[in-house]
Amino acid sequence: xxxxxxxxxxxxxxxxxxxxxxxxxxxxxxxxxxxxxxxxxxxxxxxxxxxxxxxxxxxxxxxxxxxxxxxxxxxxxxxxxxxxxxxxxxxxxxxxxxxxxxxxxxxxxxxxxxxxxxxxxxxxxxxxxxxxxxxxxxxxxxxxxxxxxxxxxxxxxxxxxxxxxxxxxxxxxxxxxxxxxxxxxxxxxxxxxxxxxxxxxxxxxxxxxxxxxxxxxxxxxxxxxxxxxxxxxxxxxxxxxxxxxxxxxxxxxxxxxxxxxxxxxxxxxxxxxxxxxxxxxxxxxxxxxxxxxxxxxxxxxxxxxxxxxxxxxxxxxxxxxxxxxxxxxxxxxxxxxxxxxxxxxxxxxxxxxxxxxxxxxxxxxxxxxxxxxxxxxxxxxxxxxx
Numbered sequence: 053x054x055x056x057x058x059x060x061x062x063x064x065x066x067x068x069x070x071x072x073x074x075x076x077x078x079x080x081x082x083x084x085x086x087x088x089x090x091x092x093x094x095x096x097x098x099x100x101x102x103x104x105x106x107x108x109x110x111x112x113x114x115x116x117x118x119x120x121x122x123x124x125x126x127x128x129x130x131x132x133x134x135x136x137x138x139x140x141x142x143x144x145x146x147x148x149x150x151x152x153x154x155x156x157x158x159x160x161x162x163x164x165x166x167x168x169x170x171x172x173x174x175x176x177x178x179x180x181x182x183x184x185x186x187x188x189x190x191x192x193x194x195x196x197x198x199x200x201x202x203x204x205x206x207x208x209x210x211x212x213x214x215x216x217x218x219x220x221x222x223x224x225x226x227x228x229x230x231x232x233x234x235x236x237x238x239x240x241x242x243x244x245x246x247x248x249x250x251x252x253x254x255x256x257x258x259x260x261x262x263x264x265x266x267x268x269x270x271x272x273x274x275x276x277x278x279x280x281x282x283x284x285x286x287x288x289x290x291x292x293x294x295x296x297x298x299x300x301x302x303x304x305x306x307x308x309x310x311x312x313x314x315x316x317x318x319x320x321x322x323x324x325x326x327x328x329x330x331x332x333x334x335x336x337x338x339x340x341x342x343x344x345x346x347x348x349x350x351x352x353x354x355x356x357x358x359x360x361x362x363x364x365x366x367x368x369x370x371x372x373x374x375x376x377x378x379x380x381x382x383x384x385x386x387x388x389x390x391x392x393x394x395x396x397x398x399x400x401x402x403x404x405x406x407x408x409x410x411x412x413x414x415x416x417x418x419x420x421x422x423x424x425x426x427x428x429x430x431x432x433x434x435x436x437x438x
Contacts, residue, residue, distance in 0.1 A: 061166055062110035074173055080105050083169045087112075090165045095155055099128045102150060112162055115150035182212050183249035187241045193263050194253065195235050201228040206253075208236065213249050221254035225287030226323055235321065237263060256286035261327070264318045265292065269307055277303045280332040283386035285379055287325055291343060291387045295332040304329050330387075336361065340392060343384035347373035350397060360391045370396040 061083075065076040087103040091114065100117040116128070120143050124130040131151060136143040143149055155161075196208030196215050206228045208215035217236060228234070236253030237260035243249055254260060262282050271277040272294075280293040294303040307329045308315045315327055330342040337352040340361050347369045353362040365373045373394050374381045385392045395403065 059110045061105075061163075062108070064170070068170065068174075072174065072177055074177055077107060079170060079173055080107055082173065083166050086165050086169050087114075087162055090161050091155065091158070094158075094161055097128065114153050114155060114158065116153050117148055118151055120145050120147045120149060179243075179249055183241060183243065186213065186238065186249060186251050190238050190241065191259065191263070192238050193235050193260070193267065194238055194251070195233060196253075198228055198230050198232045198234060201230055201232075208234070208253060210251060213251060215251040215253040217253045217255065221252070221256050223255050223287040223322070223325075225325075226255070235264075236260070256284075258282040258284040258290070261290050261292065261318070261322070264321055265307065268314055268317050269309075271296075271301070271303075271306050276301060277306055281387050281389075283383045285383060287322075289326045289328065289379060289383060290322075291328045291330065291383045293330055293332040293339070293343070293387055304331050328383075336388070336390060340384065340388050340390060343387050344373050344380060344392075344394075347380065349373070354390075358391070359389070361393070363392055363394045364400045365394060365396060367396045367398050370394065370399075 062076075065079055068074050068079070069076045084103045084105055088101050091097060091101050091103070092099075102115045102117055104113045104115065105111070106113075118124075118129060118131040120133055120136045121130045122133055122145060124132040124135070131149060133143070133145055136147070136149055139149055139151070194210055194215065196210040198206060199209050199214075200207040204219050206217040206222060208217065215236060221239065222228070234255070236255050237257050238251055239254040239257060240252040241249055242252060259282070261284060262279050265279065266272045269277070272279060276298065277294055277296045280295050282290060282292050284290040292307070294307055296303040296306075306314075315329065319325060319327060328345055330345055333339040333342065336354050336356075340352050340354070340363065341349040344363065344365075347365055349363060349365055349369075351364040353364075354360070363373070372380070375383075381392055381394055
């Protein structure tokens with residue numbers, strides 16, 4: 053039987069492989085699978101069908117797979133032994149045989165199907181390229197135009213694809229409006245329901261502040277100053293610990309800039325979120341004291357094995373050290389990764405006095421118990437002599 057001529061298809065696929073890197077064999081296999089579906093759909097067929105495309109010439113053959121029976125009762129699925137022997141004399145009852153068919157007008161259907169598959173593969177390739185491109189940009193800052201904004205989600209146009217900012221990644225104090233241009237931190241890249249890549253964007257992540265500082269301050273970008281840690285209450289306050297191995301560089305001053313110009317650009321991007329820049333120190337007591345700025349610290353007592361710090365502040369600095377709703381203390385604990393307990397000078401003295409009093413009471417009780425034991429022993433000895 054005459055096969056369907058598809059020489060042009062092979063030439064097109066070979067060109068596609070050169071230009072786009074899509075393997076010819078991979079596309080042909082997909083076309084063969086799609087043609088089986090197209091055949092059944094267009095011819096309302098219940099036959100078991102196989103489509104075979106010659107990967108060199110493009111010649112397309114369509115086969116109905118039939119079971120060899122003594123007498124065929126269902127021509128779509130069965131073939132009589134007599135007819136089967138006309139194809140191959142060695143066939144027996146129960147064997148399967150491929151019977152070539154040339155459906156009417158199938159060449160046009162095959163061409164349409166091949167075109168659809170190629171378009172689909174090109175689309176998949178484009179999506180894969182974009183996915184890989186943005187996957188490599190995880191941890192970077194991107195800019196986009198807001199397309200949709202409601203209470204739960206913000207959708208951004210990033211050019212080649214969409215950026216999605218879920219509610220938990222938004223800054224609670226910010227309002228988002230359609231057509232606003234905003235920046236965001238690339239948190240993750242996912243493949244959506246239809247395979248289209250989707251970028252998960254965050255403005256609340258601590259690393260958004262880290263990246264903004266890196267962008268604004270050349271010394272951080274160049275590695276002269278290192279950001280050791282960032283803790284954040286999005287929209288309200290951030291604390292950033294910086295360090296430079298070069299003793300001639302003031303890491304805090306470099307980050308803040310002359311008259312606060314450098315840090316102000318970051319604050320403006322975050323719509324007024326306060327940023328405390330403190331110097332990291334390998335001595336935890338010094339580091340913790342700095343982390344609790346702007347409060348003044350009298351003393352820091354640390355328990356290294358428990359990563360616990362007892363901090364003493366002047367009475368008038370207690371509320372400042374703890375901060376509104378415990379914000380300052382909480383951010384300092386996150387920044388340093390230490391548990392921090394803050395006491396005022398008066399509270400600390402009262403605690404010491406109470407501990408001393410309890411100690412005295414314990415000592416007094418111990419003396420009484422010793423005296424009672426001695427008296428009891430003397431009594432026993434007297435009774436024994438008597």
